[in-house]
Amino acid sequence: MGEVKHLLLAKFKDGTSQEQIDNLIKGYANLVNHVETMKSFRWGTDVSIENLHQGFTHVFESTFESTEGIATYISHPAHVEFANGFLAQLDKVLVVDYKPTAVDP
Template identity: 80%
Template sequence: MEGGKGEVKHILLAKFKDDTTPDQIDQLIKGYANLVTHIEPMKAFRWGKDVSIENLHQGFTHVFESTFESTEGIAEYIAHPVHAEFANTLLPQLEKVLVVDYKPTTVHF
């Protein structure tokens, strides 16, 4: 992961297991969103469901985006006990998961 300061996005793509109920998914999303109140380097959280018409989602159904001020903030988030506890709840409910961290770049014309 490229180090240094500057906004970093943490993207998690998820496919929930077939036996995970909509209510369980809602509770997991609320738990994920609540991390921003407990983990200082986590500045924002957004999520959504796949709505693509291209059918290239490879089974992933949900996107979770967290914003951090630096890559060091992501490292602190990953090591945080509240995150670890939540991950132990979320990950067993996922059939597939993909995580990407990136620094947004704006193209100026």
């Protein structure tokens, strides 16, 4: 099993206001209160100086205890309702799930 990270990279559509983005982020963060398998949520905007972001501006990271937890999250009614509105505001999206691995020095 083991912890699983769910990363979503996003570029909002042109014309999406900062207020709309802020409200969408609050809605995303609130999923932690509705989906039991979602253990944490963090987000941020691209600050890289390498210019390799390919247009993605926002990163959203959720933590789950297992891949089964992600499956529960994806089908959860609160997530489905949120995702329908959220995805409609995105120009680009990329989702990656991974199990973090520590490297021994």
